[in-house]
Amino acid sequence: MSEAAIHVANLEKSFPPARSGWRAFLQPFEKPTVIALAGISFEVRPGEALALLGANGAGKSTLLRILATLLLPTGGRAQIAGHDAVLDPSAVRRQLGYHAGSDIGFYSRLTGRENLRFFGRLNHLSSAVAAQRIAHLAQQFHLEEALDRQVRTLSSGTVQRLSLARALLHEPRVLLLDEPTRSLDAIAASEFRRFLKSEVLRNGETSLLFASHTLPEVEVLADRIAVIDAGRLLACDTLAALKRTTGAATLEDAFMRLTGRAPQLTLEEAPE
Amino acid sequence: MIRSLRELWIFFWRDLSIARTYRTVFVLEAVEALFGVAMFFYVARFVDSPQLRHALPQAGSYFAFSLIGFVFLDYLNAAMDTFDHSLTEARDTGTLEHLLVTQTSLPVILAGSAIYPFVITTLRIAVYIAWGAVLFGFPLRDANWLAVAAALLATLLAFSGLGILSASYVLLFKRGNPAKWFLLGVSSVAGGMLFPVSILPDWLQLVARLNPVTYALDAMRAALLSGADIHAVWRPLLVLLLFAAVLLPLSMAVFAWALRRTKTTGTLMHR
Numbered sequence: 001m002s003e004a005a006i007h008v009a010n011l012e013k014s015f016p017p018a019r020s021g022w023r024a025f026l027q028p029f030e031k032p033t034v035i036a037l038a039g040i041s042f043e044v045r046p047g048e049a050l051a052l053l054g055a056n057g058a059g060k061s062t063l064l065r066i067l068a069t070l071l072l073p074t075g076g077r078a079q080i081a082g083h084d085a086v087l088d089p090s091a092v093r094r095q096l097g098y099h100a101g102s103d104i105g106f107y108s109r110l111t112g113r114e115n116l117r118f119f120g121r122l123n124h125l126s127s128a129v130a131a132q133r134i135a136h137l138a139q140q141f142h143l144e145e146a147l148d149r150q151v152r153t154l155s156s157g158t159v160q161r162l163s164l165a166r167a168l169l170h171e172p173r174v175l176l177l178d179e180p181t182r183s184l185d186a187i188a189a190s191e192f193r194r195f196l197k198s199e200v201l202r203n204g205e206t207s208l209l210f211a212s213h214t215l216p217e218v219e220v221l222a223d224r225i226a227v228i229d230a231g232r233l234l235a236c237d238t239l240a241a242l243k244r245t246t247g248a249a250t251l252e253d254a255f256m257r258l259t260g261r262a263p264q265l266t267l268e269e270a271p272e
Numbered sequence: 273m274i275r276s277l278r279e280l281w282i283f284f285w286r287d288l289s290i291a292r293t294y295r296t297v298f299v300l301e302a303v304e305a306l307f308g309v310a311m312f313f314y315v316a317r318f319v320d321s322p323q324l325r326h327a328l329p330q331a332g333s334y335f336a337f338s339l340i341g342f343v344f345l346d347y348l349n350a351a352m353d354t355f356d357h358s359l360t361e362a363r364d365t366g367t368l369e370h371l372l373v374t375q376t377s378l379p380v381i382l383a384g385s386a387i388y389p390f391v392i393t394t395l396r397i398a399v400y401i402a403w404g405a406v407l408f409g410f411p412l413r414d415a416n417w418l419a420v421a422a423a424l425l426a427t428l429l430a431f432s433g434l435g436i437l438s439a440s441y442v443l444l445f446k447r448g449n450p451a452k453w454f455l456l457g458v459s460s461v462a463g464g465m466l467f468p469v470s471i472l473p474d475w476l477q478l479v480a481r482l483n484p485v486t487y488a489l490d491a492m493r494a495a496l497l498s499g500a501d502i503h504a505v506w507r508p509l510l511v512l513l514l515f516a517a518v519l520l521p522l523s524m525a526v527f528a529w530a531l532r533r534t535k536t537t538g539t540l541m542h543r
Contacts, residue, residue, distance in 0.1 A: 015538045028444045028533045036538075062538070068373050072535045090375060098373045104366035107286065109293040114286075121282045122374035124275070150293075166370070 004079075005174050005207035006044035006067065011076035013037040013062050013231075032074055036062045038231040039076065046173070049201055049208040050236075051222035053255065059231040060211035064178045067209070068098045081173050097167030101179040103159040108152035112143060112162050115151060116169060123170040130169070137165040140199050157188035161195070168200065175200065177210035181217060193220050215251050225251070229259040279376050283384025284391070291388070305399045306407075312339050313408040329468055329490075332497050336411055339404055340493050341465035343397040344427075348459060348485055350393040351431030352452040355439035358385035363541060372540075378531065379524060382436060390428055401496075414499035422502050423491035426512035430484045433519025440523065440530040446542060459485040487511045 014032035037059045044050045052060040065071040066078050069089040077084065083091035106115045113134060120130035138144050141161045146154050154162070160180070167175060180196070181189035197220060200206060212218050218225055219239060226236040235242060235258055239251060248254035291297070316335035328337050362368035362385075371381055404410030438452050459465065462476045463485035469477055480486045487508035494500035494508075502509070534540040 025445060028530075028537055028539070030537075032536070068369075070369055070372060070535065070540060071538055072532065090377070093373055093375050096373070098370070100366070100369065102366060105370050107290060107365070107367065109290045110286070114289055118282060118286050119370065119374060122279065122371070122376040124375050170375075 003046075004043040005046045005048070005081060006042075006050075006209055007077070007079040007082075008043070008063070008067075009041050009077045011037050011040045011063065011066065011078055012074045013059070013066060013071065014074045036231050037066075037073070040228070040231070040233045041076075042226055042233060042236050044174075044207050044209050046207055047204040049210070049221050049223045051218040051225045052209065052211040052228055053213065053218050053225050053251075054211075054228035055213060055259070057230075058228045060228055061178050062231075063228075064098075064176050064209065064211055067092075067174075068096060068176055069093060094170075095172055096174045096176055097170070097172035099160075099163050099167040099175070099177045099180060101160075101177060101182040103156040103163075103183045105163060106151040106159065109150055111148050111150055112138075112154065113147040115162070116147075116166055119166050120169045125170060133169050133171075134165075137168060141165050141195070155188075156183050157192065160184060160188075160192055164196070164200070168206075172206070174207045174209065177208065179211055179213070181212075181214060189214070189217070193217055197221060215255075219251055227255060227258050234258045276377075276380050279380045280384045280387060283381075284387045287385075287388030291392070301396060302399055305396065306403050308342070309339065309400055309403040309408060312342060313404070327468060327471070329470075329493060332411065333409075335404070335408065336497055337468075337493065338466050339400065339410065340496060341463075341489060343400045344485065344489055344492065345456075345460065345465055346396060347393055347427060347488075348431060348456065350389055351428075351435040352438050352449070352455065353435075354386045354389040355382060355432075355435040356442040356449060356452075357389075358382075359439050359442055366541075369541060378528065382439070382527070383432075386432065386435065394424065411497060415496045416499045416501050417495075419495035419500055419502050419505055420492065422509060423488065423495050423505065423512075426491070426509050426516065427484075427488040429516035430488070430512040430519065433516060433523040434484075436523035436527050437519070440527045443527070443530045443534055443540075446539075455483075459483055462486070464489045484512055484515045487515075 013036045015034045015036055016027055016030035016032050017034055019027045040063065042050070052063060054060050062071060066073050067080060067085055069085050069092055072086060079085065080092045081095040083095065085092050107118070110118070116134045117130050120133060121127070125133065134147070138147050141164065143158070143161055143165060146158050146162060151159060151162070160183070181192050184192055201208060201221070208221070210221065222239070224236060224238050225242060227234045227242070235245070237245070242251070242254045243249065246254040246257040248257055313335050316333060316338060320334050324334055325332070328334065359368070362371060401410060401412070405412045434455060438449050441449050441451060458479060462469065462472060462480040463483050464480065465485070469480040469486060472480060491505040491508040491512070494505050
């Protein structure tokens with residue numbers, strides 16, 4: 001059993017080539033030839049926040065989805081709290097909370113409370129414990145008013161917070177966030193980050209692995225940063241160490257020096 | 273076991289809660305059922321004759337015979353639609369991946385998503401038959417309700433396997449479902465829905481004997497119209513249970529394989 005909250009060793013993932021027309025019928029049976037991850041290794045320590053920083057198509061979401069047991073790797077190993085994502089996916093799911101960063105993924109005709117109760121019960125919380133956790137998280141995430149409204153009437157920012165509350169309902173050891181502020185405007189994104197930092201990471205009990213191409217997000221939230229490009233891990237270190245080793249003044253500069261190309265990164269700077 | 277039952281209840285509660293936000297649909301469906309029953313009543317009155325009655329298995333009215341056939345088509349439709357519809361809807365609303373990262377197993381997610389549609393289809397069938405009985409003389413006096421319940425349960429189990437196979441196809445290929453159209457097409461001709469299979473040519477009677485719909489209708493008509501008890505309908509019930517014993521594990525294995533393929537190819541959330 002590994003001591004790390006997340007242990008990824010030589011992880012590889014390839015997909016079959018995308019097809020259209022009648023050839024699409026053959027796609028489920030085609031050999032995987034398009035490389036998304038090319039042997040990535042790293043660890044996330046208990047209580048640590050690690051950012052996966054990379055341009056679109058770098059392999060960040062693929063990596064998170066393998067850890068969330070939504071994708072099967074082509075090779076290598078991915079473990080959460082010592083449990084293998086391929087060999088023991090149900091044990092992995094007990095330990096993780098997953099937030100995909102979009103404002104869909106809820107039953108829009110149900111209220112926030114009904115949605116949270118549903119997913120809480122599917123994570124084996126008793127009715128009483130689910131109610132207790134919902135009340136606690138609603139207070140912590142300022143969701144009291146949203147709880148008794150249908151999800152379709154809530155703003156994107158509120159749905160994002162609701163989604164984060166869902167991911168934390170069963171008190172997972174590891175939180176996986178895939179571009180958590182993707183569908184938020186700059187101010188809502190900034191509030192979300194501040195909220196994540198103060199309410200989720202403050203206790204030091206939850207390990208966080210999140211994918212982002214928003215530089216302020218990475219700088220605010222991450223203890224360490226893993227720079228990924230074309231499925232390869234180029235560096236994994238603290239912000240200060242990345243700047244020092246690359247001789248860069250900023251994270252953007254460090255990223256460009258590591259990857260050798262200008263990224264499609266978001267440089268939005270909102271009030272923190 | 274108790275945990276799985278609780279989880280199944282949670283899915284039913286979810287679907288019931290969503291359905292309660294569309295209350296007028298229940299009223300509209302009840303009215304639609306009334307028109308459907310009236311149509312069958314007048315068609316039956318138009319074609320009814322002593323020869324026709326003699327040709328029917330229970331020697332009863334063509335109205336009763338055809339209404340049972342028609343409402344069971346609804347049941348088959350629900351079975352073939354329920355699983356792939358739940359899957360498509362979950363994929364489109366983005367809830368699928370959130371369901372798959374919970375600690376609830378895939379078979380429970382699938383079964384849970386099917387409970388409400390099956391319950392509501394059963395209720396719809398009851399509404400059709402109730403309209404028929406109250407307004408058009410559908411004969412319910414002799415019905416053996418225990419045998420009716422047994423026939424419904426056996427039918428549900430046999431049809432579920434077909435539905436899960438259909439969902440596996442949608443999971444892999446995303447759209448369309450030739451198996452569903454083939455089965456519905458075959459069943460409308462060689463299933464005994466609107467006419468007895470005995471009038472078909474021999475080779476189509478053979479097809480009908482391989483079709484679970486034929487046995488479901490045999491059991492249901494015998495239990496509802498002739499008051500046959502479970503002992504009297506044991507043969508079609510046994511065949512339905514045999515279909516279920518083969519199709520359910522097979523369909524679950526095929527679905528698990530299809531899910532594994534989509535997790536390998538990365539097409540789980542593709543539309």
